[in-house]
Amino acid sequence: MTPPDSTPPLLQIRGLKMHFPIRQGMLFKRPKLCRAVDGVDLTVHHGETVGLVGESGCGKSTLGKCVVRLLEPTEGAIHFEGFNLAPMGCRQLKPHRRHIQMIFQDPVESLNARHSVGQILEEPFVIHRQGDREERKKKALALLDKVGLPAASYDRFPFEFSGGQRQRIGIARALALNPKLIICDEPVSALDVSIQSQVLNLLLDLQRDLGLTYVFIAHNLAVVKHISDRIAVMYLGRIVELAGADELYRNARHPYTRALISAIPEPNPRRERERIVLTGDVPSPINPPSGCPFHTRCPHVQDRCRVEVPQLRPAGPGHEVACHFDL
Amino acid sequence: MADAPILEVRNLVTAFDTDAGQVIAVDGVSFQCHRGRTLGIVGESGCGKSVTALSIMRLLPQPMGRILGGEILFDGRDLAQATPEQMYQVRGGKIGMIFQEPMTALNPVHTIGRQLAEVFLLHKTRDRAEALRLAIEMLKHVGIPSPEVRVGEYPHQLSGGMRQRVVIAMALACRPQLVIADEPTTALDVTIQAQILDLMQQLQAELGMSIMLITHDLGVIAEMCDDVVVMYGGRIAESGPVEAIFENPSHPYTRGLLDSIPRLGGQRKSRLRIIDGMVPALKDMPPGCRFQNRCPFAVDRCRKDQPAIEQVAPGHAVACHRWREVVAGAAVSATS
Numbered sequence: 001m002t003p004p005d006s007t008p009p010l011l012q013i014r015g016l017k018m019h020f021p022i023r024q025g026m027l028f029k030r031p032k033l034c035r036a037v038d039g040v041d042l043t044v045h046h047g048e049t050v051g052l053v054g055e056s057g058c059g060k061s062t063l064g065k066c067v068v069r070l071l072e073p074t075e076g077a078i079h080f081e082g083f084n085l086a087p088m089g090c091r092q093l094k095p096h097r098r099h100i101q102m103i104f105q106d107p108v109e110s111l112n113a114r115h116s117v118g119q120i121l122e123e124p125f126v127i128h129r130q131g132d133r134e135e136r137k138k139k140a141l142a143l144l145d146k147v148g149l150p151a152a153s154y155d156r157f158p159f160e161f162s163g164g165q166r167q168r169i170g171i172a173r174a175l176a177l178n179p180k181l182i183i184c185d186e187p188v189s190a191l192d193v194s195i196q197s198q199v200l201n202l203l204l205d206l207q208r209d210l211g212l213t214y215v216f217i218a219h220n221l222a223v224v225k226h227i228s229d230r231i232a233v234m235y236l237g238r239i240v241e242l243a244g245a246d247e248l249y250r251n252a253r254h255p256y257t258r259a260l261i262s263a264i265p266e267p268n269p270r271r272e273r274e275r276i277v278l279t280g281d282v283p284s285p286i287n288p289p290s291g292c293p294f295h296t297r298c299p300h301v302q303d304r305c306r307v308e309v310p311q312l313r314p315a316g317p318g319h320e321v322a323c324h325f326d327l
Numbered sequence: 328m329a330d331a332p333i334l335e336v337r338n339l340v341t342a343f344d345t346d347a348g349q350v351i352a353v354d355g356v357s358f359q360c361h362r363g364r365t366l367g368i369v370g371e372s373g374c375g376k377s378v379t380a381l382s383i384m385r386l387l388p389q390p391m392g393r394i395l396g397g398e399i400l401f402d403g404r405d406l407a408q409a410t411p412e413q414m415y416q417v418r419g420g421k422i423g424m425i426f427q428e429p430m431t432a433l434n435p436v437h438t439i440g441r442q443l444a445e446v447f448l449l450h451k452t453r454d455r456a457e458a459l460r461l462a463i464e465m466l467k468h469v470g471i472p473s474p475e476v477r478v479g480e481y482p483h484q485l486s487g488g489m490r491q492r493v494v495i496a497m498a499l500a501c502r503p504q505l506v507i508a509d510e511p512t513t514a515l516d517v518t519i520q521a522q523i524l525d526l527m528q529q530l531q532a533e534l535g536m537s538i539m540l541i542t543h544d545l546g547v548i549a550e551m552c553d554d555v556v557v558m559y560g561g562r563i564a565e566s567g568p569v570e571a572i573f574e575n576p577s578h579p580y581t582r583g584l585l586d587s588i589p590r591l592g593g594q595r596k597s598r599l600r601i602i603d604g605m606v607p608a609l610k611d612m613p614p615g616c617r618f619q620n621r622c623p624f625a626v627d628r629c630r631k632d633q634p635a636i637e638q639v640a641p642g643h644a645v646a647c648h649r650w651r652e653v654v655a656g657a658a659v660s661a662t663s
Contacts, residue, residue, distance in 0.1 A: 192371035194606075226597075277518075
């Protein structure tokens with residue numbers, strides 16, 4: 001799913017780093033850094049969905065927050081429609097913000113409990129000074145309809161809704177200003193199985209109808225594969241493999257991706273499979289291992305992996321992998 | 328399976344007193360857990376799966392939670408009638424429990440060693456040094472590297488996966504006959520989940536205990552369990568051997584659940600089948616079958632009468648008036 005080269009990509013991330021300083025108790029001690037995102041390049045084209053998968057602490061959410069500029073990246077560039085958002089200040093960012101929106105994981109915490117649904121949905125219009133009161137209400141009601149909530153929800157408050165409905169409110173709010181790009185940060189992880197599929201269907205319908213572009217962040221590879229065109233696998237702040245969704249599932253090249261796929265329990269009791277069980281835990285991004293970040297858990301580790309950081313290299317059409325070896 | 332099941336729950340009814348009056352969370356649930364086997368209980372939030380586990384352990388929040396009726400026969404004894412003193416012997420001794428969130432299951436101000444040794448001091452020995460030695464041995468058993476060092480550490484110094492290993496060590500410390508695991512891997516990453524599930528299977532093979540595994544993840548059920556109970560709205564929708572549940576699901580809810588999960592090998596960007604609506608709150612469950620307002624098969628009868636448990640095949644039971652149509656409908660859609 002690579003569109004013709006003539007159209008410039010919607011989003012182009014180059015060498016993005018986000019390091020958080022860690023304050024330590026002792027005076028005059030050199031501050032340590034948490035390298036949450038450590039040099040990420042990623043291109044997102046118009047109308048596609050790019051999935052970001054990885055385990056907790058791999059930096060996928062931090063990357064998403066950098067793109068919507070809830071965080072100011074330490075280094076690197078975020079080109080969105082020709083503008084580099086990374087170094088911009090608040091005022092410069094404001095005209096761009098309406099084009100990039102975010103859907104959050106926890107629909108309870110991401111909605112203001114003291115505001116009615118109407119207020120929540122109209123706030124984007126107020127901030128960007130669009131329409132008068134009547135117009136705003138009309139738009140809010142249209143948004144409710146778009147995400148499949150009854151118009152009566154307008155005067156109700158978030159606590160009156162179930163998790164799935166609250167996530168719909170969050171989606172409606174993200175859609176308010178007709179954004180081009182939506183960062184979905186674990187939008188279905190907090191929902192029950194039967195509600196998950198409703199929300200995934202809604203996201204697919206909206207993308208088809210409105211031509212949206214998604215960056216879909218989740219830890220569940222099955223969910224990411226279902227909704228994405230391309231998938232980037234992250235480990236300790238870096239992208240270790242990037243490929244088309246089907247290609248990644250069928251022909252994973254990085255030992256971490258393979259382990260991740262094999263670790264997913266599949267709802268088929270008769271499936272005979274070889275599970276690659278990784279030993280040990282994910283190392284801390286405060287003190288990442290030297291060389292390849294995955295070498296401490298990799299079943300194929302060799303001496304070179306301990307010293308040299310592998311860079312992303314082509315491994316087939318649209319397929320890149322950061323591993324020294326062809327496994 | 329000639330011998331008696333290790334655990335048999337008969338007609339369990341558990342209620343909570345709330346501001347809005349009494350709410351029945353578990354309504355007439357019966358199932359058996361056989362020796363050396365793994366029973367899975369699956370369902371969405373609020374279906375009563377955790378309350379069932381807490382009822383068996385007699386750990387319902389007090390004073391709101393109450394067992395209103397039914398029997399919980401563990402090794403032939405009715406735990407529903409047991410005194411608190413008798414329950415002390417059962418909990419941790421004969422039945423071990425693994426909780427979802429290992430951080431809240433462990434006491435943050437005591438060392439791992441002290442918490443683990445406490446189990447041995449309660450059930451096995453009076454000698455503190457001996458208890459600590461047993462604790463170290465147990466940590467080694469669940470695959471914790473350098474256990475002699477770890478016993479002196481606090482829960483916050485361990486990773487999520489290591490903490491869950493400690494919780495498993497505590498649950499298995501006294502070689503229980505039954506382990507109840509309530510969402511043991513939900514808070515963990517997939518690669519760590521794979522480690523923990525492997526560990527549980529390996530320990531079961533070694534120690535021969537029965538496991539009652541509560542989860543919302545059908546993948547975990549398929550991988551771990553021999554028998555499955557599907558719960559909805561405080562009642563059992565369907566129960567049977569794992570192959571029967573996955574290959575011949577006979578309750579519309581089970582079918583809906585299985586159809587609605589995205590699968591790795593599935594068609595990308597296709598619309599997922601969905602279950603309409605959402606789980607009603609316990610206090611306003613519909614009359615008749617509790618699934619009727621979301622069920623594509625519902626007819627008038629479903630809105631009036633609670634369906635009885637019927638047998639689909641030996642060991643495979645379903646609570647649905649129209650299960651024959653459900654199964655036949657599946658056959659039609661499979662051929663077309």
